[in-house]
Amino acid sequence: MKTGAKIVTLTLIAAMTAGCTAADRLSQVGKEPPLTAIQDPRTTPGYRPVQMPMPTPEPEHYNANSLWRSGNRAFFQDQRAKRVGDIVTVVVTIEDEAEFDNSSQHSRSDTSNVGAGGALGTAIDTLALPASTTSSALASVDSSANFNGSGSIDRKEELKTTVAAVVTQVLPNGNLVIEGRQEVRVNYEVRELIVAGVARPQDIQSNNTIDSKKIAEARIGYGGRGQISAVQQPRYGSQVLDIVLPF
Template identity: 30%
Template sequence: MMRAGKLAIRAMATVGLLGLAACSSSPPEPKVVEPYQPIHIPEYAQAEANGSIFQAQQGYVPLFEDQRPRRVGDVITIVLEEQVSATKNSSSQTSRSSNMGLDLEGLPEALEQLAEYGFTVGSANDFAGSGGSSASNQFSGIITVQVTQVLTNGNLRVRGEKQLAINQGTEYIRFSGIVNPRSISGQNSVTSTAVAEARLEYLGDGYITEAQQMGWLQRFFNYIAPF
């Protein structure tokens, strides 16, 4: 009796530890884009005065030169216009049938009594199956990012993050990718569909996000359920 009580206590302690482990959840970590980190912008050394009217120095941008982003630290507005849809349908059908009969009338006289027991065998097998799936996603918005690296071919690697605090929850929008400077419009913006290796992440934490998650006990039973 005492042994059964000890086993019951151990089982309850194990379940309690599993529950505590499941409850100790932290805000969701980014899976697509790394968390934002400050960008180091190199400071150009102050050049000595080399002229009374015009002084050539690093960081100089001519008056009539295109003002599009081209250096680390420059900002670009990304217009998020993501829309993806996919549909898949499949079907299959098979059929098979066979018949076989045996007539015993032509056997010797000793087996004439078996003639009346002639038999016929038949079989049929049919199968039909079909399946389909569909998915669609749509995301729209605006986010401003910074140039983190200028590649050797002139393309710009960008990354940015936007945080929205709504009541007792926080929403995070993170974006990164590679932008061709020729794709940047005169309003210093580019659509997300023109960004290579685009990575977009939208997540949040707070009571609203927690309400959308399954409870720890239900997750435990789903994990150990055999079917």
């Protein structure tokens, strides 16, 4: 498919998508953004159980005439999350700061000359070239290129909040797969916080909380949807042009 046809196809697809989105937005004029219904995370599209390398299972040892509960970390029953469906509070703490400054410079020049001498040069001078031109300099090619690039990043991010997550899976080694979603609607804007990952039962505190820094394969998302978020996004036409235009 030629480039022009590709651009037309992408433009039509973007126009159809924009039309569907515009219709949805028009149906919500004057209304608050709807909240997502509570559902089992395992039933959402794209959900896949987590599979990770597991150690060799070790048999449990029981002591006769003992009041100690097998598998507990305290004398009394443990109230911390440990089974599918249990709830654990995740303390999200993100303090990220990065600063980079890079620059690059490239230059190149090239000169080439093509000519002919001897009997061949004499024949060319006599038969093919004008009187003011000689075959010793038939062609001369000069080229040069210069490139200067620079970039800098100065970023600082900070997020502190808590969210309750549900244990969706218990791995063979006892680690817990957790996933939590929180939505808060203020006026016409919905803020979403998503937390997912793998947690060790040993990292869960006695008050049934765990720090987000101790969650392996952590996936933390914080964003929003509504009137303010829609205004902050470029129009669909601008986004399509930024993708398809080569210059």
